[in-house]
Amino acid sequence: MDTRLEKKKLSLRERYHLMTRGLGWEPTYQPADKVFPFTTYEGIKIHDWDKFEDPFRLTMDAYWKYQGEKEKKLYAVIDAFAQNNGFLNISDARYLNAIKIFIQGVTPLEYYAHRGFAFAGRHFRGEGLRVACQMQSLDELRHTQTEIHAISPYNRFFNGFHHPRHWFDRMWYLSVPKSFFEDANTGGPFEFLTAISFSFEYVLTNLLFLPFMSGAAYNGDLSTVTFGFSAQSDESRHMTLGIECIKFMLEQDEANVPIVQHWIDKWFWRGYRVLTLVGMMMDYMLPKRVMSWREAWEIYGEQNGGALFNDLARYGIREPAGFRDAIDGKDHISHQAWLTFYTYNPLAAFHTWVPTDAELDWLSAKYPESFDKYYRPRLLYLREQEKAGKPVANKNLPLLCNVCQIPMFFTEPGNPRMICYRESVYEGERYHFCSDHCKAIFDHEPEKYVQSWLPVQQILQGNCFKPGTDPTAPGFDPVAAVLDYYELNVGRDNFWYEGSEDQRNFAAWRAAAQNN
Amino acid sequence: MAVKAVKPYRFPPRDTVEKFPAPLLFIGWEDHFMFVAPICVPVPSEAPFQVVIDKVLPEAYGQHPDFARIEWDKVEWFRSGEPFRPDPAKSLKENGLGHKSVIRFRTPGLEGIGGAYF
Numbered sequence: 001m002d003t004r005l006e007k008k009k010l011s012l013r014e015r016y017h018l019m020t021r022g023l024g025w026e027p028t029y030q031p032a033d034k035v036f037p038f039t040t041y042e043g044i045k046i047h048d049w050d051k052f053e054d055p056f057r058l059t060m061d062a063y064w065k066y067q068g069e070k071e072k073k074l075y076a077v078i079d080a081f082a083q084n085n086g087f088l089n090i091s092d093a094r095y096l097n098a099i100k101i102f103i104q105g106v107t108p109l110e111y112y113a114h115r116g117f118a119f120a121g122r123h124f125r126g127e128g129l130r131v132a133c134q135m136q137s138l139d140e141l142r143h144t145q146t147e148i149h150a151i152s153p154y155n156r157f158f159n160g161f162h163h164p165r166h167w168f169d170r171m172w173y174l175s176v177p178k179s180f181f182e183d184a185n186t187g188g189p190f191e192f193l194t195a196i197s198f199s200f201e202y203v204l205t206n207l208l209f210l211p212f213m214s215g216a217a218y219n220g221d222l223s224t225v226t227f228g229f230s231a232q233s234d235e236s237r238h239m240t241l242g243i244e245c246i247k248f249m250l251e252q253d254e255a256n257v258p259i260v261q262h263w264i265d266k267w268f269w270r271g272y273r274v275l276t277l278v279g280m281m282m283d284y285m286l287p288k289r290v291m292s293w294r295e296a297w298e299i300y301g302e303q304n305g306g307a308l309f310n311d312l313a314r315y316g317i318r319e320p321a322g323f324r325d326a327i328d329g330k331d332h333i334s335h336q337a338w339l340t341f342y343t344y345n346p347l348a349a350f351h352t353w354v355p356t357d358a359e360l361d362w363l364s365a366k367y368p369e370s371f372d373k374y375y376r377p378r379l380l381y382l383r384e385q386e387k388a389g390k391p392v393a394n395k396n397l398p399l400l401c402n403v404c405q406i407p408m409f410f411t412e413p414g415n416p417r418m419i420c421y422r423e424s425v426y427e428g429e430r431y432h433f434c435s436d437h438c439k440a441i442f443d444h445e446p447e448k449y450v451q452s453w454l455p456v457q458q459i460l461q462g463n464c465f466k467p468g469t470d471p472t473a474p475g476f477d478p479v480a481a482v483l484d485y486y487e488l489n490v491g492r493d494n495f496w497y498e499g500s501e502d503q504r505n506f507a508a509w510r511a512a513a514q515n516n
Numbered sequence: 517m518a519v520k521a522v523k524p525y526r527f528p529p530r531d532t533v534e535k536f537p538a539p540l541l542f543i544g545w546e547d548h549f550m551f552v553a554p555i556c557v558p559v560p561s562e563a564p565f566q567v568v569i570d571k572v573l574p575e576a577y578g579q580h581p582d583f584a585r586i587e588w589d590k591v592e593w594f595r596s597g598e599p600f601r602p603d604p605a606k607s608l609k610e611n612g613l614g615h616k617s618v619i620r621f622r623t624p625g626l627e628g629i630g631g632a633y634f
Binding site for chain 1: 518522525526532536549552556558596597614616629631633
C-alpha cells in the first residue's frame, strides 16, 4: 500500500489569495465594459485593480465563523436584558428618546448601507475591493437586524418605537438622514465609497458611535451597548476600507485628485449636517452625559480630522471646504437643533424637555462662549411658558434647505444672531440653502437636487394626507391630517416629556420595583 | 457643472408653482429665534402686500410678545438679502415677489426675549 501524502496546508497569504483574487475571471461572452458598466463614467481612472490592498485579509469562511460567535454572545445579553426587566435600570426614561432617534433615523441607514455596498461590490472590477464591499454589505444588514433586536425590548414599554420603518419614508425630520443616504446610493460606486466608507465611516463615525455606545453605557442601557461592542470590530474594518479606498484612487492616477477632493468637500459637509442631530443628543438627551458635542468635535473632528487631512496633503488633498465653518458651528448647532425640536415637538415621534438647573449649569460650563448669552435665556423662557401651561409650539411650516433638508435655523459663521440664507436660480426656479457648502453641492449638480422631496413642500402639495382625505371639507385640520398620515399616536408618541405617558410609566414601574 | 451619468439625466423640478395652492413665500423675522427658521406660506401673487402684514404675519408670529409692539412704519424689509421697500397697496407680483421668493424684516428696538434674540 502506498504511503498517503499529507496535503500541504495553505499559508494564510495563499489562502487569502485563492479565496479573493482567485475567484475572479475575465468575462468572454460579453465585453467587460458591459459587465461592469459603472466603473468609468465617474471619471476615476484605475490602471491596476490588484493594487488595492485589503489589510484585513479576511475570507468569507472566516467571516461567518467570527460573526456567528459574536452574535451568539449578543443575543444571550439581549435575552437576559429582556428577562430581567433591564429597562428599569436605565438612568432615566428621558434617555430613551435618543434611542428612538437611533431606531427611527440611523437603523434604516444601516440597511441603505447594506444596499450601497452590495451595489459597489457588484460593480467594481478588482476582486479585493469586491470582497471587502461584500463583507461590509453583510455587516450592514446584520447591524440593521441586531439594532432592531437590541432596541425592540423598549417597544413593549415605551412610545415612539412602534413604527420606525413607516416614519422613515414620511416623517419630516427623517428626510434629513434619508436624503443624505439616498444621495450617496445614487452616486456611482466610487462616489459612494468616498461618501460612506471615507467621509462618514472614517472621518465622522466616531462622533456617531460616541454618544450612542458610550452614552448607552453611561446610562445603563446594556442592550444597546452590547450591540455596540458586537459592531465595533466591523467598524474598524469599515474605517480601514474607507482610507484604503481613498489612497487607492489617489495613487492610481493624478487626474483622480480633483474628483476625489470635490467628493470629500461634499460628503464631509453632508455628514457634518446629519451629525447636528448627534450633537443635540449628546448635549441634551443623555441624562448621564459622556462629553459635550463641542469636546467630541474638537477631538474627533478638529484634531483627528486635521491630522488626517495633513496626512493626505502629500496626494494633493486639502481639508474639506466646509471644515472651518464646521469648527465655527461647534458652539451653536446642538442648541439650535434642540430648540427646533422643542418648539416642533407636537409633530415629532419623541419627547423633548427643558434641561434641569444642574444640566443648564453643565451646558454653561461646556459652552462658555455661547450658552449663557444666547441659549439659556431661551430655555428659561420655554420652561416658564411650560409651567404656565402654555408650552411654546411652532405651528409654522419652516423653510428647508434644498440639500440637507434641515429647517434653515443655522446662523452665519461668526454671527449667531443672524440666520444664514443662500439661494440659487436654476432654469428659472429658485432654491434656498442653509450654507455656502449646501449651495455649492446644489450648484455642482442641480439636476439631482431639483428632485429633492422636501417634506414642507410635499405637505403643501397635498401629498402627505391619507387617501380619501378631503382638504376642502369644513373644519379640515391639515396638521391632524398629516399626523394621521404619519400614523403617529397623538398624545403618546409626541409632545413634551413633562407629563408624558413614558414619564408616568417609568416612575410607576421603577417605584414598584423598588418598594413594597 | 452637471451630473455625470451613464444616460441622459433630466428630471422635472419637484416644486414648480402649479403644484401649490398659491406661490410660496418665505418670510424670516430677524432677531426672533422662537420661530426657529423662516416660514413657508402660500400667498396668491395678486394679493396686495398689505395681506402679508395684516394676515400672514399675525397668524405666524402673533403669539410672540414683541409682535403687538411692532411699529410697521419703522420696519426694515429685505428681499433676497437686499434692502427693499414694499408698496403695501401693490400686489406681491408688482413688488417683485414670485414663487419661492424670500423676504426678511427687522423690527428696530425689538430684539426678542431676554436679550437673546428669541
